[in-house]
Amino acid sequence: MxxxxxxxxxxxxxxxxxxxxIITLGNKVLSYPISTAKNGVGELxxxxxxxxxxHTIRAKIGANQPIQTVFIGRRPTGEIYNTELAKLHPHxxxxxxxxxxxxxxxxxxxxxxxxxxxWRYIYIHGSxxxxxxxxxxxxxxxxMKNADLIALFNRIQVGIxxxxxx
Numbered sequence: 001m002x003x004x005x006x007x008x009x010x011x012x013x014x015x016x017x018x019x020x021x022i023i024t025l026g027n028k029v030l031s032y033p034i035s036t037a038k039n040g041v042g043e044l045x046x047x048x049x050x051x052x053x054x055h056t057i058r059a060k061i062g063a064n065q066p067i068q069t070v071f072i073g074r075r076p077t078g079e080i081y082n083t084e085l086a087k088l089h090p091h092x093x094x095x096x097x098x099x100x101x102x103x104x105x106x107x108x109x110x111x112x113x114x115x116x117x118x119w120r121y122i123y124i125h126g127s128x129x130x131x132x133x134x135x136x137x138x139x140x141x142x143x144m145k146n147a148d149l150i151a152l153f154n155r156i157q158v159g160i161x162x163x164x165x166x
Contacts (some may be wrong), residue, residue, distance in 0.1 A: 010161040035143040043115040055162040058103035071095040097126030097146040
């Protein structure tokens with residue numbers, strides 16, 4: 001785990017351990033299981049990899065939506081995820097409940113050009129809970145269980161820093 005005492009609170013995303021932690025004053029205060037990219041780490045547009053380095057939460061999307069709300073293009077579709085819907089769309093990359101949209105902070109590493117996390121649409125988002133198994137399976141984003149994501153969403157503010165590392 002990276003500890004940065006200069007930042008009072010940030011999110012630490014540990015890809016090796018598939019864990020998102022809230023770090024406050026250098027101490028881990030909460031942790032949640034996650035799933036990162038099945039293609040591993042990387043910053044290039046189109047790679048479907050999870051980008052590394054310092055990011056920020058640039059937008060919080062989905063406040064007050066019901067748990068399991070389905071999003072496409074950052075907009076609720078009107079659907080609520082369930083097993084029947086999953087059977088109808090077996091290949092859909094489910095973005096559920098809430099979205100925390102990431103923006104890279106490191107020029108030419110995860111910001112600007114063909115490595116820009118914002119325009120790669122890298123999110124922390126809800127996913128079917130049974131898909132959060134400690135195995136990287138996403139298309140680049142950071143997936144969380146829905147109740148965990150709601151708790152995180154309600155605790156943090158836009159602008160909080162996020163450190164993603166192996």
